[in-house]
Amino acid sequence: MKTPATREAAAAALLERCSDARLAEPGVKNYLTVRLASPKDLLAAARLLKGELGFGYLEMITAVDWLGPMKLEGLVSSRNPNPFTDKLPGPPVPPAAGAGAPYRPVLDLLWSFGNLRDGVKVFLRLEVPRDHPEVPSLAGEFAAADWQEREVYDLLGVRFAGHPNLTKILTPDFINGHPLRKDYAHEKDSYDGD
Amino acid sequence: METDRLIASEPGPELESDTMFINMGPQHPSTHGVLRLGLTLSGEVIKRAAPDVGYLHRGTEKLMETRSWSQCVVLTDRWDYCSAMTSNLAFSLAVEKLLGAEAPPRAQALRVIMCELNRIASHLIFLGTYGIDIGALTPFLYAFREREMILDLYERCCGARLTYNYIRPGGVAADVDEGWIAKCREFLEYLKPRLDEYDALLSFNPIFLARTRDIGLISAETAVHWGLSGPNLRGSGVAYDVRKAEPYCGYENYDFEVPVGRTGSCWDRYFCRVQEMRQSARIVAAALASLPPGELRTKAVPRVVKPAAGEAYAHVEASRGDLGILAVSDGGAAPFRVHVKAPCFINLAILQEILVGKKVADVVAVMGSIDIVLGEVDR
Structure with a gap:
């Protein structure tokens, strides 16, 4: 009987094998997050997780564009939501984003690997610059990466080197650009408040 | 010649x-x-x-970035519209994790009741429509008759029949009264013999068996490789259920089994769902019996939700698999980023592999057994 895998042991093995990797603090709340130093380490880390540590279940691939802060005036509505009375004050105008958010011009990628036998998971983090976002594809190791990488490519513009079919998946063909990036200014229309 | x-x-x-x-x-x-x-x-x-895919892409993840945290719950209803309660729950749990809050015990129990009822309703839609896909029209009418009773229960409690907006960050929107609880118990009693009826009518029907039993085989390795979750993964014999692996809302206090299939055929995936309905009914009965009194919303979640900068991941066993929400806050009034790990989207990708080599006539049988909802595939 093998000893059950723990996320601590997995994280320690990752830190040992990948140079300059470190534990992300704060990472995803209540989970262990390992931040890789460079895209070169990704394949090795994924193979280590899958082959030796039993984390063969790729649950999620996603990314966050940390360009900020967003201007929310006119978006989070400041209008009185009740059209039948003009006496009630509307909800307060949302304040600007809080301090302490780590805005920087990067795309922060996130992978989640699960060990189904022991029910534990480990998150991998990797930062890539917004103007040259390229990481190796995991589609060769995990079929689950196929569509999820296409989704991240479509919505955030990260190129996955070695992906067999890196094409748009969710947005229509006539749309240029990557909608989940933060560099779109909102144009007010009839759906927005005053 | x-x-x-x-x-x-x-x-x-x-x-x-x-x-x-x-x-x-x-x-x-x-x-x-x-x-x-x-x-x-x-x-x-x-x-x-x-x-x-993508015909139904409405950009809900982007829309959320310009709405306040509590307004976002409305958008979660529109992902898996056959099982909106679990989407509500996944998002609410993510927000609660960000805030470090927890819903009161009565709200937790109500969440379990509503989500399991929703699982039954959702699997009933699957059972009915899968029967139609295979060519059996009658079970559909029966399944929708039962589902209607669940929708009536929802309507009585929260006023909506499809998009509930019932489970919210911090608790639930409305309480149930004694009359509702009696109606719910009545429904569970009504459902039990109906499930046996479905088995006689559809599950062990020789024609249905012939069309599904050896079709669309997915081995356990393939299922894990493609990241399947929910009944599709369990149909291949992998007993992974988020309610057991990472219990939320007090699922560890309920006694239930995780049904698994043997060969990973279309029929195994189908029958997993049928058995899950029995287990869900069992959980609802237990939760009704031990429904604690108390308040419905915790004070730890304020009216204007504004979590400190950080990120949280919460996932639940939705009707169609492991639904995860990554919520990132920059301390503002709206989410900085929300990512939906949509089980239907990930489950659907495996069609590329398992349809190859099959006959045209089996496409519908295989695709139906994956049980997708396009609202969640495209978000």
């Missing part, structure tokens, strides 16, 4: 039919929404299958 011999010795080595490309959908009754399958056929055999 030479030609006679060639025709008689099937399959003839030189008899290669031309390949043909056909579009299945986006307006096809068996795609349950707007999904297009590009099928390349050689005769009747599928050489290549390319699912084409």
Whole structure:
């Protein structure tokens, strides 16, 4: 009987094998997050997780564009939501984003690997610059990466080197650009408040 | 004659039919929404299958970035509209994790009751529509009759029948009264013999068995490789259920089993769902029996939700698999980023592999057994 895998042991093995990797603090709340130093380490880390540590279940691939802060005036509505009375004050105008958010011009990628036998998971983090976002594809190791990488490519513009079919998946063909990036200014229309 | 011999010795080595490309959908009754399958056929055999999604992409993840945290719950209803309660729950749990709050015990129990009822309702839709896909029209009418009773229960409690907005960050929106609890118990009693009836009518129907039993086999390795979750993963024999692996809302206090299949065939995936309905009914009965009194919303979640900068991941066992929400806050009034790990989207991708080599007639049987909702595939 093998000893059950723990996320601590997995994280320690990752830190040992990948140079300059470190534990992300704060990472995803209540989970262990390992931040890789460079895209070169990704394949090795994924193979280590899958082959030796039993984390063969790729649950999620996603990314966050940390360009900020967003201007929310006119978006989070400041209008009185009740059209039948003009006496009630509307909800307060949302304040600007809080301090302490780590805005920087990067795309922060996130992978989640699960060990189904022991029910534990480990998150991998990797930062890539917004103007040259390229990481190796995991589609060769995990079929689950196929569509999820296409989704991240479509919505955030990260190129996955070695992906067999890196094409748009969710947005229509006539749309240029990557909608989940933060560099779109909102144009007010009839759906927005005053 | 030479030609006679060639025709008689099937399959003839030189008899290669031309390949043909056909579009299945986006307006096809068996795609349950707007999904297009590009099928390349050689005769009747599928050489290549390319699912084409995105027709229902409404950009809810982007929309959330310009709405306050509590307004976002409304958008979660629109992902998996057959099982909106679990989407509500996943998002609410993520927000609560960000805030470090926890819903009161009564709200937790109500969440379990509503989500399990929703699982039954959702699996009833699957059972009915899968029967139609295979050619059995009658079970659909029965399944929707039962589902209607669940929708009536929802309507009585929260006023909505499809998009509930019932489970919210910090608790639930409305309480249930004694009359509701009695009605719910009545429904559970009513459902039990009906499930046996479905088994007699559909599950062990020889025609249904012949169309599904040895079709669309997915081995456990393949299922894990493609990241399947929910009944699709368990149908292949992998007993992974988020309610057991990472219990939320007090699922660890309820006694239930995780049904698994043996071969990973269409029938195994189907029967997993049928058995899950029994388990869900069992959980609802237990939760009703031990429904604690108390308040419905915790004070730890303020009216204007503004979590400190950080990120949280919460996932639940939704009707169609492991639904995860990554919520990132920059301390502002709106989410900085929300990512939905949508089980339907990930489950659908495996069609590329398992349809190859199958006959055209089996496409609908295999696709139906994956049980997708396009609202969640495309978000």
